[in-house]
Amino acid sequence: MVASDLEMDALASDSRKVIQHEGFCILVCNTGGVHYAIENRCTHQDTSLDEGRIRNGFIACPLHGVRFDLKTGQPRGDLTRIPVRTFAVKQTGDRLLVQMHKADPHNEATT
Amino acid sequence: MLKPGEARAPGHTYQEAIAKDASQPPEAFLDYSYEFLGDQDIPYTHYTSHDFAQSEMEHLWPRVWQMACREEHIPEPGDYQVYDIGHLSAIVTRTESMQIKAYVNACMHRGTALKPPGDNGYCQNFRCPFHGWVYSLDGELLELPEDWDFPHVGAGTHSLREILVDTWAGFVFVNFDREAESLTEFLGVLPEHFRDFDIADRTIETHVCKRLPVNWKAAEEAFMEAYHVKETHAGGRDFSEPVTTYDVYPKNVNRFIHTVGSVNPRMAVPPSEQELMRALWGRRGPAEGDCPIVPEGATARDVYAEVIKKSLGAQYDMDFSHYSTAQTLDSIEYFLFPNFFIFPGLSLPMVYRFRPDPKDPDYSFFDLYFLRPTDSAKPQSPPPEPLMLDVQDSYTLAEGLGFLGAVYDQDTDNMAAQTRGFKTCAKGGQTLGNYQEVRIRHLHQRIKEYLEN
Ligand code: FES
Ligand SMILES: [Fe+2]
Secondary structure (H helix, E strand, C coil): CCCCCEEEECCCCCEEEEEEECCEEEEEEEECCEEEEEECCCCCCCCCCCCCCEECCEEECCCCCCEEECCCCCECCCCCCCCCCEEEEEEECCEEEEEEEEECCCCHHHC | CCCCCCCCCCCCCHHHHHHCCCCCCCHHHHCCCCCCCCCCCEECHHHHCHHHHHHHHHHCHHHCCEEEEEHHHCCCCCEEEEEEECCEEEEEEECCCCCEEEEECCCCCCCCCCCCCCCEEECCCEECCCCCCEECCCCCEEECCCHHHCCCCCHHHHCCCEEEEEEECCEEEEECCCCCCCHHHHHCCHHHHCCCCCHHHCEEEEEEEEEECCCHHHHHHCCCCCCCHHHHCCCCCCCCCCCEEEEEECCCEEEEEECCCCCCCCCCCCCCHHHHHHHHHHCCCHHHCCCCCCCCCCCHHHHHHHHHHHHHHHHHCCCCCCCCHHHHHCEEEEEECCCEEECCCCCCCEEEEEEECCCCCCCEEEEEEEEECCCCCCCCCCCCCCEEECCCCCHHHCHHHCCHHHHHHHHHHHHHHHHHHHHHCCCCEECCCCCCCHHHHHHHHHHHHHHCC
């Protein structure tokens, strides 16, 4: 099954939004002017990531603090070795295209 | 007849050299504080033996102040940094009231480490991933799932075990010994000697952590003397061979300071100031334009220091005119026992931290940081993720080190050879120079005091 891409407005700098789309709960965020989209679910013990602090290109899970690289989905530390799913985001002007059918090219682990 | 330790390299001393600078160096730079600490060999077993390492782990590391992180690693409530030393681990965090606190990194239920080694991150509270016991940022046991089963447990007895924490110059130090002397006492002359520097306002620009194939003490020793510069770094070829002072202060501090861009007093025909200037300029590469002319009566050092202050000032949008020539150019390295080095100078702004590898005394970890000055009125970007290098990796992989990457490779290339030599050498111990290698002796003297106490 091919999921359709998600179209949406670009976010204000340093803000985030949770969107249900095609069966995924997706966290889209703008950090320092760059947009990222990841699945809103910690691969360690299954909690939502959207209240986690974002700094330096990482989001920290609010439950046990696992940090995921927003670009690659890779976790830091040894609480989990499973990367979080990431989606490529294309920005054209004020609009974003979150690509569902293609894994993020940076994210080798989920291809 | 000179007594042992009284001999010095021919020519002027470091203090005499900088007294000729156009700008007044900080008073502390002019101080002499060498002391002869003996000339016995240092046994190789102190580096190679598991028993010795074990003894350090028991008697030294749990009792000394160690730099866990910079304050900018934990700017806001809930930010935390894990500091690991041997089998010990601490969580350093910032509480809701902006206080810095440190805890033993282990759950009070069944001991699970709450955070992974070296971790840096953020959480609202400390929640154990095993059964979900929750501790506040203040360490208090907040939530105990199924508490009907634990009538014998409460916040009074099962809150996180706090350890000592304090800050100096923007560094956060911890001490696992709750009876230990204060950090201020431990630091000795450091705060006084750093009066003229704004280290608290600096921030980490580059952080590289490398595993080294040598015992942590020998790793430190490679950075404690400038005696190796001529051979290891092919120094002295541009006639700016360093003039170095070595000083030891009670109880935990020692230093070297060496000149950059002064005349080598051992040369029969000293170079002109313009020749020295050309040698200094040569380091900067062709993009920098024409080499400045040293005016009659001025020195290459002073002219070059002005150039550096201006170019760094432009790069960071700051004013460095109050820095003296010595503060700007020289290699100023202070050591705080047992594992912390800081260079407060402007053009060489490093910090080192060494830690033993708990699994093997022949290996250690070396955190190398470059700090950059900042304007404290402006917002700062968070410190970078450390670049992790293994034994075989070259420092030149770390872009932030610039030309110094190759220099650190030269320093660390000797290390595996030293480890091998320790084991085959028939002599039984390291022989040290009385003056230039006195800091190494000071290190071992302090360790001995901890192990025998
Ligand atoms: S070990 Fe931490 S909650 Fe059980
Ligand atoms: Fe060196």
